[in-house]
Amino acid sequence: MVFIKLSMPHFDRTLKQYVEDEACFMFVNRGEVSIRSQEDYITLNRNKGLLAKCLNYFFEPSEDQSKCDDGIESVGIFLYPSLVEEVFEFDISKSNYSLDFNLKQIEIDRLLENYRESINILLDNPELADVHMIKTKLKEFVLLMTKSQQAPSQLDFLAALFKPNEVAFKSTIRHNLYANLSLDELAALCHLSTSSFKRKFKEVFNDSPKKYITKKKVEKAAELLKANDLRISDIAYDVGFDSLATFNRNFISLYGKSPSEYRLS
Incomplete structure (x- = not known):
């Protein structure tokens, strides 16, 4: 699974279980949700997304319950070493680059907003999402994130995503x-x-x-x-x-x- 859309009604604190070698990005299409990890507590809504390395963290209802009356709809983008090495023909073990966070709140600018809409179209029309299209959209996402995080290269950005920071x-x-x-x-x-x-x-x-x-x-x-x-x-x-x-x-x-x-x- 690379792209997925999820709708959640009212919910309690929910664990996002650690999956080895899995990184992800989360758009919020509707509502608001808070994320709690070892050192972070951040809020996501339509204007703010989440870039996450592979670790345990919790989804929590927003402190402003009025923003969750209709529940939450989110879009997830999942990345795995085997997948990105196939798509980009990279060997991510060749990079020692690191990012100084495990979770990061990302502002949804015009480029990411347009990207979100293109993924929504694919998810709502699965007959359009052939393998070539999925690989193309994945490459586009990695390019956008590499530039927004000012990583030296796409290889460095991807390699860093699968290196969680140790927290005391x-x-x-x-x-x-x-x-x-x-x-x-x-x-x-x-x-x-x-x-x-x-x-x-x-x-x-x-x-x-x-x-x-x-x-x-x-x-x-x-x-x-x-x-x-x-x-x-x-x-x-x-x-x-x-x-x-x-x-x-x-x-x-x-x-x-x-x-x-x-x-x-």
């Missing part, structure tokens, strides 16, 4: 502390099984994931209670608690008083 374990945790992720989801972002994630977490932070993350969320909430006039319920959700009751219980456990009492004191 601590950095992944730090960037996702307040995201209301389950342990299974955090483990997925770290490309670890849940059991391996727990062991790694204990080694790095000398505490269990649940205790450490809960404490950090409560400490962040205490800062917000002192620093502004946000409603307590808003603060609870902002730091990643899924219910006000759970937040209150953990806050009292750490500080010996309720959030409202803490704010007054």
